[in-house]
Amino acid sequence: MKIGLEVHVALPTRSKLFCGCSTAETQEPNVNVCPICMGFPGSKPSLNESAIIIAKSIADALKCKIKDKISFVRKVYFYPDLPKSFQITQLQDSIGMEGELTLDSGKSIRIRRVQIEEDPAKIIRGEDHSLIDFNRAGIPLVEIVTEPDIADKDELKSFIFVLKAILYYIGVDIDREIKADLNISLGKERVEIKNVTGTKNLIEAADYEIKRQGELIKMGIEPIKETRSYDERTRTTASSREKETDEEYGYIYEPDLTEYDVKRYPVKTSINPVQKAKELALKHSYSENSILEAIAFDRQALETIEENQDKFEFKTLMQAINEIKRFKVGKLDDESLRMLIDEIAGGFQIDEDVIKSVIEHKKVEHNRVSSSELDRQIREFIDKDRRIIDRYKKNKKLVDYVAGEIIKRYKAQPKEVLKRAKEILDSLVK
Amino acid sequence: MSSYTEEFESKQKPADYYAKLYEELERINEKFNAFNVLVKATGNGMPFSVKDNICVRGIETTASSKILKGYIPPFNATVVDRIIRTGRFSLIGKTNMDEFGFGSFGINCDKPAKNPLDEGRVPGGSSSGAAVATALLKYHVAIAESTGGSISAPAAFCGVVGFTPTYSVLSRYGLIDYANSLDKIGFMARSADDIKIMLDITKGLDKRDSTSSSKPIHRVKHNNLIIIKELMDKVEDGIKSEFYKFTDKLKGLGYNIKTVDFRDIELSIPSYYLIAMSEASTNLAKFTGFKYGFKVEDFSKNYNDFFTEARDKFGEEAKRRIILGTFIRSASVRDKYYLKSLSIRRWMIDKLSMLLKDAFIISPTMPILPPKIEDANRMTPVQNYASDILTIPANLGGFPHISIPFSYSGELPLSAQVIGSHFNDYGVISFASDWEKNFKYKFKYNLGDL
Structure with missing residues (x-):
C-alpha cells in the first residue's frame, strides 16, 4: 500500500501573501480584501517576505535542500474561488526540495517538495446558490508534498502528529485545521481524495479508502484512477466524477514577481520533538511516549524539562509537568517549581489552592491533624x-x-x- | 530649451482655456476617436492623456475592451500618481488603443482611431489614441505603453516622438497587463525634452511593482550608430532610400555609421509573440464577468456557461491570442515553444547588449508607411505580426528606444528608431534632442495653441 500526502498549512503571517490585507479570522465575509487579492485589473502582487522566512524554516526542519533562488509560477484554471483565474504557486524552483520526515518509529518519509502558494477564496454552498468569501483569498500557504512512502494508517497518524509537532516548534500552530489531499493506492492506480480537513477526517478517510480498495481487490477488481471526495457525515469517500485527464494547468513563470535570493532570509531553527523525546527517554530511562506527549505541542514544558532535568528526580519532574499542564498555568519560575515538586514528593494532593500558593511563593497550608x-x-x-x-x-x-x-x-x-x-x-x- | 511643457507654463492662459479645449476635443474626437473618455481638466497644468489600459482612480478604464465596460479602478497607476502629485499637469482624457494592446495599427477595437495626417490611413497601434492626441494638440504629453512596439509604431505613423524606457524603469502598477515581462509604460510628445521631463517625474523604484528597479538611469552619448543589415532587408524601398539620406545627414553631423550582420534576428518575432501570447492568455483569464467590468446578470447559470457568456465579449484578436497562448502553455509543447522562446530572448539580450556597448542601433521605425484602413483590415495575422520586425528586438530585450520623425513623404512622416543599452535612457533621449536642433517636425494640427 502506498499513501502520499499534499498538506496545506496556513502560515502565521499578519498580512496576506501578496497584499497588506489582514489574515485575522473574522466572521464578517469579504472585509479583508483589496484590489490585489481580488485580482482587479491593474493591481499587482508584491511578496510578503515573512512568508519566505517561515517557509524556509519549514523546509529546513523537513531537511529539504533549500534553493538559493526561488521563483513563482502561475497555475491557470477556472473556478469561482480563484480571483485571477490563476493561482500563484511554485514548481521546480520551490523553496524546499527532497527532504524527509522521521516518524517516531524511526522510519523516514521522503518529502518531495515544500512550496509557497496563495489560498483561494472560500465557497459557502447553499441549497440553490453558492456564496464566496474572499477573506481567505491570498492567505499564505505552504504545501508539503510527500513521496508515497506512508505504508499504513498508523504511519499516516504518526506522520501527521510528527509534522504538526515540528511545525508547532517553528511557530506554525495548525490548531486551526490541517488540510490535505490524500493519495492512496492499494492497486496499480492512484486514487486521490481531495480537500480533507482535520486530522480525524484524514485518518477516517484513509481508513475507509483502504477498506474500499481492499475489498475491490479481493473481488478481483482493480481500483481505477480517480479523484474522490470525503463526506464527514457518512465517513465515506465518493467519486468526484471528474474527467480523468492529466492535469493541464498551463504553467508559466509569474512575470510580476522576480527571483528571490533565499540566502538573504534567516531560518528559525526548529526542534524535532520526536528526537528530543528519544534523547530524554534514553537519558532518564523514562517512557518516550509520555515525554513526547508532554512536549509535542508545549514549548514551555520542554524548556522546563531541559532546564531542570538534572535538579530533580525525573519522574517527579514529569509529574510536575503534567500538573502544570492540567492547571494550564504556563511556565513556573524556579522557586514555584521547587515548591510544586516538594508537594508531589511529599505525596500531597495537588489542587487549585496548592497551585495558587506555589505560584505566589506562599507556604502551602496543610491541615495538621493530630x-x-x-x-x-x-x-x-x-x-x-x-x-x-x-x-x-x-x-x-x-x-x-x-x-x-x-x-x-x-x-x-x-x-x-x-x-x-x-x-x-x-x-x-x- | 524646446520643451512645450515649459513654454506652456510660461504663457498666460485664458480662464476658459480648459473648458474650450474640452469642447474642441469633444468635437474633433467624433472624427478621430483619439479618446475613449474625455475629462474636464482640473488645475492649470500642461494637458496630459493616459492610455486606456492604465488605471486612473474614478475614471472608467477599459483598455478598449467590451469586457471591461464600466470598470472604474479604485486606485491610480503609480505613474499617474507621480505625475498628478507634481501639480504641473492636468488630465484631459483616456486614449484609445487596440483592445488590451493587441495590434500594430489601432484597428482592433470597436471605434478605431484615425490618422490625423490622412484619415483614410491607420494611426498605428496599439497606443493609437495617444499618438493621435499628440498629433492633434499643441500642448500635450501622452502616457502610453508598449509591449512589442505599441509606442514606436503609432508615434512613427502619426509623426510624433515616442519613447519606451528600459524595462523596470517605470512602475507597471496600475497597468492592465498584456504581457507583464514585456510591458513598459512610456511617453509620446512633440519633443524629446518633454519626454525627459516626464521620465524624470515618473522613473524609479515602486514597492507595488516588484519588477521595478532602483538602478539609476544614465546618459551616455555615442557617436557610433549601427544599422542591422537583416532589419534593413525588411524595409520598403522608398523608406529605405529616404532612411539612407537621413544617415548621410547624420554622418555630416559627425556620427559614424556602421552596418553589421545579425543573423536570425527575425527569431525575435516568434519568440516575442510566443511569450506575449502565453502571458496574455493568463492575464485575460481573470475576466469572467463576475466582479468588475461587464457583468453577467444570470446567476442561475453553471459557472462554465457563466464564464463563457462573459468571455464572448472579447474581440477577435483577443480570442486568437487566448487560444494560441493557452496552446503554447500546454504541457505537450511548453518546452518547445514557451521555454525555447525564453532562451531566445536571453540570447537576443546578450547579443544586442554587446552591440550597444559603445553604439546606438538605428533603423526606420516601421518597414512600411501607414497602410490604408481597408488594406490593414485585409492583412492576415501573420502579415500583421511581421510588420513589427523593427520594433520587436528592442522591446523583447527591454532596451530603451525612441522614435523620431526624420523626413516626410508628402503629408506622411518617416520616422527612425534609436535603441540604447539598458538604463541608457537619457542617452537615447538626448540623441533625439540633438536631432531636433537640426530638424523641425511638421504638425498639421495645433489645437489648444496659445
Whole structure:
C-alpha cells in the first residue's frame, strides 16, 4: 500500500501573501480584501517576505535542500474561488526540495517538495446558490508534498502528529485545521481524495479508502484512477466524477514577481520533538511516549524539562509537568517549581489552592491533624462499612482507597495517613 | 530649451482655456476617436492623456475592451500618481488603443482611431489614441505603453516622438497587463525634452511593482550608430532610400555609421509573440464577468456557461491570442515553444547588449508607411505580426528606444528608431534632442495653441 500526502498549512503571517490585507479570522465575509487579492485589473502582487522566512524554516526542519533562488509560477484554471483565474504557486524552483520526515518509529518519509502558494477564496454552498468569501483569498500557504512512502494508517497518524509537532516548534500552530489531499493506492492506480480537513477526517478517510480498495481487490477488481471526495457525515469517500485527464494547468513563470535570493532570509531553527523525546527517554530511562506527549505541542514544558532535568528526580519532574499542564498555568519560575515538586514528593494532593500558593511563593497550608484524631477518623470510616476489612484481606491495595478518602476530607499529611491506615487495617485483619 | 511643457507654463492662459479645449476635443474626437473618455481638466497644468489600459482612480478604464465596460479602478497607476502629485499637469482624457494592446495599427477595437495626417490611413497601434492626441494638440504629453512596439509604431505613423524606457524603469502598477515581462509604460510628445521631463517625474523604484528597479538611469552619448543589415532587408524601398539620406545627414553631423550582420534576428518575432501570447492568455483569464467590468446578470447559470457568456465579449484578436497562448502553455509543447522562446530572448539580450556597448542601433521605425484602413483590415495575422520586425528586438530585450520623425513623404512622416543599452535612457533621449536642433517636425494640427 502506498499513501502520499499534499498538506496545506496556513502560515502565521499578519498580512496576506501578496497584499497588506489582514489574515485575522473574522466572521464578517469579504472585509479583508483589496484590489490585489481580488485580482482587479491593474493591481499587482508584491511578496510578503515573512512568508519566505517561515517557509524556509519549514523546509529546513523537513531537511529539504533549500534553493538559493526561488521563483513563482502561475497555475491557470477556472473556478469561482480563484480571483485571477490563476493561482500563484511554485514548481521546480520551490523553496524546499527532497527532504524527509522521521516518524517516531524511526522510519523516514521522503518529502518531495515544500512550496509557497496563495489560498483561494472560500465557497459557502447553499441549497440553490453558492456564496464566496474572499477573506481567505491570498492567505499564505505552504504545501508539503510527500513521496508515497506512508505504508499504513498508523504511519499516516504518526506522520501527521510528527509534522504538526515540528511545525508547532517553528511557530506554525495548525490548531486551526490541517488540510490535505490524500493519495492512496492499494492497486496499480492512484486514487486521490481531495480537500480533507482535520486530522480525524484524514485518518477516517484513509481508513475507509483502504477498506474500499481492499475489498475491490479481493473481488478481483482493480481500483481505477480517480479523484474522490470525503463526506464527514457518512465517513465515506465518493467519486468526484471528474474527467480523468492529466492535469493541464498551463504553467508559466509569474512575470510580476522576480527571483528571490533565499540566502538573504534567516531560518528559525526548529526542534524535532520526536528526537528530543528519544534523547530524554534514553537519558532518564523514562517512557518516550509520555515525554513526547508532554512536549509535542508545549514549548514551555520542554524548556522546563531541559532546564531542570538534572535538579530533580525525573519522574517527579514529569509529574510536575503534567500538573502544570492540567492547571494550564504556563511556565513556573524556579522557586514555584521547587515548591510544586516538594508537594508531589511529599505525596500531597495537588489542587487549585496548592497551585495558587506555589505560584505566589506562599507556604502551602496543610491541615495538621493530630495522630489521635487521624486514628479516630480512620476507625470511624472502617466501622461504617466493615466489609472493607474482608476486602483488604484479599487485596492490600484497598488501603489506598481508605487513605484517599481521609486525605480528601482533611487535605492532611498523606504519607502519615497512608501509614496509619495500613497499621490500623493490618491490626483489624489479625 | 524646446520643451512645450515649459513654454506652456510660461504663457498666460485664458480662464476658459480648459473648458474650450474640452469642447474642441469633444468635437474633433467624433472624427478621430483619439479618446475613449474625455475629462474636464482640473488645475492649470500642461494637458496630459493616459492610455486606456492604465488605471486612473474614478475614471472608467477599459483598455478598449467590451469586457471591461464600466470598470472604474479604485486606485491610480503609480505613474499617474507621480505625475498628478507634481501639480504641473492636468488630465484631459483616456486614449484609445487596440483592445488590451493587441495590434500594430489601432484597428482592433470597436471605434478605431484615425490618422490625423490622412484619415483614410491607420494611426498605428496599439497606443493609437495617444499618438493621435499628440498629433492633434499643441500642448500635450501622452502616457502610453508598449509591449512589442505599441509606442514606436503609432508615434512613427502619426509623426510624433515616442519613447519606451528600459524595462523596470517605470512602475507597471496600475497597468492592465498584456504581457507583464514585456510591458513598459512610456511617453509620446512633440519633443524629446518633454519626454525627459516626464521620465524624470515618473522613473524609479515602486514597492507595488516588484519588477521595478532602483538602478539609476544614465546618459551616455555615442557617436557610433549601427544599422542591422537583416532589419534593413525588411524595409520598403522608398523608406529605405529616404532612411539612407537621413544617415548621410547624420554622418555630416559627425556620427559614424556602421552596418553589421545579425543573423536570425527575425527569431525575435516568434519568440516575442510566443511569450506575449502565453502571458496574455493568463492575464485575460481573470475576466469572467463576475466582479468588475461587464457583468453577467444570470446567476442561475453553471459557472462554465457563466464564464463563457462573459468571455464572448472579447474581440477577435483577443480570442486568437487566448487560444494560441493557452496552446503554447500546454504541457505537450511548453518546452518547445514557451521555454525555447525564453532562451531566445536571453540570447537576443546578450547579443544586442554587446552591440550597444559603445553604439546606438538605428533603423526606420516601421518597414512600411501607414497602410490604408481597408488594406490593414485585409492583412492576415501573420502579415500583421511581421510588420513589427523593427520594433520587436528592442522591446523583447527591454532596451530603451525612441522614435523620431526624420523626413516626410508628402503629408506622411518617416520616422527612425534609436535603441540604447539598458538604463541608457537619457542617452537615447538626448540623441533625439540633438536631432531636433537640426530638424523641425511638421504638425498639421495645433489645437489648444496659445
